[in-house]
Amino acid sequence: MINLPAPQFTNASIEDCIQKRRSIRKYEDKGLTLQEISNILWAAQGITEKNRGFRSVPSAGATYPLEVFVAKKDGFFRYLPERHSLKMEKNKDLRKDIAQAALEQMFIANAGLVIIIAAIPERTTLHYGKRGMQYIHNEVGHCAQNIHLEAVALGLGSVPIGAFDEDKLRQTLDLKEEEPMYIVPVGHPK
Ligand SMILES: Cc1cc2nc3c(=O)[nH]c(=O)nc-3n(C[C@H](O)[C@H](O)[C@H](O)COP(=O)(O)O)c2cc1C
Numbered sequence: 001m002i003n004l005p006a007p008q009f010t011n012a013s014i015e016d017c018i019q020k021r022r023s024i025r026k027y028e029d030k031g032l033t034l035q036e037i038s039n040i041l042w043a044a045q046g047i048t049e050k051n052r053g054f055r056s057v058p059s060a061g062a063t064y065p066l067e068v069f070v071a072k073k074d075g076f077f078r079y080l081p082e083r084h085s086l087k088m089e090k091n092k093d094l095r096k097d098i099a100q101a102a103l104e105q106m107f108i109a110n111a112g113l114v115i116i117i118a119a120i121p122e123r124t125t126l127h128y129g130k131r132g133m134q135y136i137h138n139e140v141g142h143c144a145q146n147i148h149l150e151a152v153a154l155g156l157g158s159v160p161i162g163a164f165d166e167d168k169l170r171q172t173l174d175l176k177e178e179e180p181m182y183i184v185p186v187g188h189p190k
Contacts, residue, residue: 002077002086004038007046012153021148024157027187031073031112036154037086040186041079043150044068044115044143055081057142060135065123066143067178069116071095076173094172101169102161102183111158111185116169117143118178140181147184157189 032040045068046056054062068079070086071094077086098116099108108114117140125132144160151158161183169180 001083001088002034004041004084004086005035006084007039007042008035010039010153014149017149017152020152022157023159024187024189025107025159026190027107027110027112027157027185028190029110030188032156032186036156037070037113038084039154040113040115040147040150040156041068041070041086042084043146044117045079045081046084047081053082057139057146059139060124060132061127063124063127063132065119065121065132065136066139066181067118067120068143069118069173071098071114071116072112090174097172098169098183101172102164105161105163108161108183108185111187113186115147115184115186116173116180117182117184118175118180120177121179122177136181144182144184147186151186155188156186158184158186160184 043056045066048056070077073093075088076090076094077088080087095109095114098114099106102108119136121136124136148158164183
């Protein structure tokens with residue numbers, strides 16, 4: 001288990017981050033610090049109200065269907081919002097395999113951090129039936145946008161990746177109940 005440091009707020013304004021955000025696909029060969037990873041995962045799904053367990057991203061009926069994973073040089077991890085920690089799932093650099101599953105968009109493998117936003121649909125569809133699936137897609141967008149804007153605040157670059165082979169990615173990551181919904185590489189812009 002890797003305990004992440006508490007997120008450290010930057011002085012970037014939200015308007016500045018919106019103005020500057022661009023899809024970035026070229027990265028320096030450089031990892032992210034634990035502080036940067038902390039800030040990004042906090043923005044993606046961190047707990048912002050302890051009492052009720054509410055998070056940085058809205059969720060239909062507060063059902064929280066999203067699971068966030070990260071692939072980096074030293075392994076593949078699941079983000080645990082309650083502990084603000086990373087739990088190792090695989091002791092292996094999966095970035096290249098993820099890039100291959102993303103229809104050979106190989107630039108993904110050069111990002112210091114490759115985020116996978118996945119969902120456990122039943123958490124939401126049990127309450128909302130078929131409509132729950134639409135809510136999950138909405139939430140994935142909220143989550144990815146927070147990541148993109150926080151990346152800008154930290155001087156990093158990211159891009160949303162929707163083009164991937166879902167079965168191949170699920171196999172690569174050995175996901176059982178989680179459905180991969182979006183890939184977001186984050187890195188130092190070249
Ligand atoms: C749902 C969705 C899927 C996308 N999938 C990919 C992708 O697979 N690969 C990629 O390089 N960019 C992808 N993009 C990024 C778009 O190409 C990009 O947002 C668009 O060109 C506008 O540029 P900007 O993000 O810099 O404003 C995707 C964007 C969205 C919203």
